[in-house]
Amino acid sequence: MVPHPCAPHPTPPAWLERVRIVLVGTSHPGNIGGVARAMKTMGLRELALVAPRCDPHTSEAVARASGADELIHTATRHQRLEEALSDAAWVVGCSARTRTMPWPMITPRRFSSRLADEVAAAGEEARIAILFGREDTGLTNDELAHCNAHVHIPTNPEFGSLNIAAAVQLMAYEARQAWLEAIDDDESTPLGEHLDADQALRTAMESVEWDNPLASHADVERLIEHLERTLILTGFHDPAQPRQLIPRLRRLLLRARLDQMETNILRGILTSVERLAKP
Amino acid sequence: MVPHPCAPHPTPPAWLERVRIVLVGTSHPGNIGGVARAMKTMGLRELALVAPRCDPHTSEAVARASGADELIHTATRHQRLEEALSDAAWVVGCSARTRTMPWPMITPRRFSSRLADEVAAAGEEARIAILFGREDTGLTNDELAHCNAHVHIPTNPEFGSLNIAAAVQLMAYEARQAWLEAIDDDESTPLGEHLDADQALRTAMESVEWDNPLASHADVERLIEHLERTLILTGFHDPAQPRQLIPRLRRLLLRARLDQMETNILRGILTSVERLAKP
Known part of the structure; x- marks a missing residue:
């Protein structure tokens, strides 16, 4: 029997679970709960908390997680950002601000179109890490300097105030899209329509079979x-x-x-x- | 002077403001505030409340709106869904559930890829409406029957519990993407062409204003x-x-x-x- 094209995919993907959300210096437990919920709705599981400025286990966090609180309980805690990134093969950091020293800057769409290739290029144990900064001041220049690329979510220039859980929701959604399209490609279904501009954006490195694994x-x-x-x-x-x-x-x-x-x-x-x- | 292709677009677009968010039977004022914030970050302005089951002007709503509360104050109120849709040329309804009678079902990505054409096809005064249902029970079959198409946000089949503000955030983001891509097309900028991978990497570097010219x-x-x-x-x-x-x-x-x-x-x-x- 042919499954309905909108039927849910049967099992969570191995590789989507290797996309890690890293929160740096989060202040509000409710936001950590909202992030957990946003992640779980899109099939992400790995949460890393770097130097949180609040207790992530409050009742507010659990309430906002709305059934996704196991992601808070299994979250790793780190004093230093480097610890949360040590096994990451591709690190992107969400940044609203223009920095004094420009860094390669991609959109969430480009993140999505590159993700499957980045996962393929990484070793089997390697992770993809997406960094989100403090609610008030974002990521510092030192933290942003750990990223391979920065991601700017294209918001209204007159009102760019995205809640951190909303930003995680958008990036997790783009990660899930990448996975769904990769699955479609694998299954040779016609659903994978986005073969034009997005497809062309895959980088020189990953568009061929590379001869060595990426460095961690x-x-x-x-x-x-x-x-x-x-x-x-x-x-x-x-x-x-x-x-x-x-x-x-x-x-x-x-x-x-x-x-x-x-x-x-x-x-x-x-x-x-x-x-x-x-x- | 030619503006930098990645400079923020100067004014909100006429047509993006014609995308209306319609909330049916919302129970929690905080969610209405979260929806207003999500809309404004993506440049949407028109909010319609159909038979809300709460006061949308509470302090909780204003707090969650986080600076976007004018969208709550200018929101229209309606007893019947038809009133909120009367000037809409294309109506899509977000639905998590499979219905007894199948309806044209699109993904948020297809919504995005169709939106500019739907706007162009609609009259100048016409609106595009995106419907969101109750926090607990969604949209009824009668309400879904007002839609030209249903949108299913592809969530984790084991945990599809998207907060309503998060769902609005995703759809508003896809609407903004459609607008940004349409603007790029209109201006015939070469950015949309993505000739090859090498070009893509250079585009990534130049998508911020780089601080030094490329080496020859x-x-x-x-x-x-x-x-x-x-x-x-x-x-x-x-x-x-x-x-x-x-x-x-x-x-x-x-x-x-x-x-x-x-x-x-x-x-x-x-x-x-x-x-x-x-x-």
Whole structure:
């Protein structure tokens, strides 16, 4: 029997559950509950709370979760953002503001059209992380500098005040759309209509079968630390007069989406330079 | 002066304001406030309340509206659904349930892809109406029978409990997407063409105003030559046993689409390493 085209898909997807929502410095328990509900409606399960500024287990949080409170109970807690990202292969951060140093900026639609490829390019255990900042001040520049790309939700320029649970709802919806379209593609059903502009947006890296797995966020962080140490050692970088040197190099390396062999090559180069500097 | 293609559009569009949100039998003032906020973030202005089961002007409604409460004050009130739909040329109703009598059923994405055409087909004074039902029981079969099509938001089949403000947020977002895409089409900007993956990556970089011009191909070639010389000097690269070292580094640097300052920084680093290698 042919299933009705609108019948729900039978099982939650393995890969949609690898999309992690990371909340940084959330102040209101109700918002954490609203985020849990928004996630669960779209089939997301992994919530990470970085330095929350409230107790996420209050009755208000549970009430707003409206049946999704197990996501609050299973949420991981972290003091530092890096801990919540260590196994992430692609990190995007929601940002309303224009930053002093521009960063690759994508729309939620482009996030959606790239997601299946990013998941495929990541290792089987790797995660995709979507960062959301504080209700009042968003993400800091340091936090945004951990992202491969920033996402700007195209809101009314005269009233851009999206509630954090609403922002999570939109991004989780776009993630689910990506999964539904990938499933449709797999099943060769004609539902996958969005083959035009969105399809063309897949990046050079993922549109071919890449020869090496992507480096993890932690790998890239170690590379950046190594680079900074080496540049101090050679005298090129003076931490007392940092200018924007390290942020610029960080942006470049994150933008390029390094694979594991590239990371190893670059670290090998750094080690050889260190030996020159202190023979 | 030609505006930047990604600059916020100057004025709210006439036609996006003709998309009306119709709430039937809403019980909770907070939800009406949340709906107003969701609408305003996406540039919608017309709210119609049909037989609300609460006072929409409570402090809770105003608090949840978070600055969008003028939409509550200007909302129209109706006893009968037909009154709220009389000037509507296209009516869609959000429905979670499968009905006994099947109705044309579209996804929010198809709603979005059809919206501009429906607006164009409607008269200048006509409206597009999106119906949302009661928090507990949704829309009745009679109410759904007023719709040209039903919209099913594709939620997790195990947890489809979308808050009404979240459902309005998603549909308003899809309406805004339709408008943004129509504006792009109208202005014949080349952004909608997405020629190839390389173009897409450049678009991603330029979709914010980047802080430096892109390096020319010749600049990048000179950088790669400099890198190769330096790696030979330090002993890391042996041209007699090249393996794939230089092609891999070349691929990485070309993929990242370097800007001019990044090229200068990298050449500065190489020069400082050269000085170490031959003091």
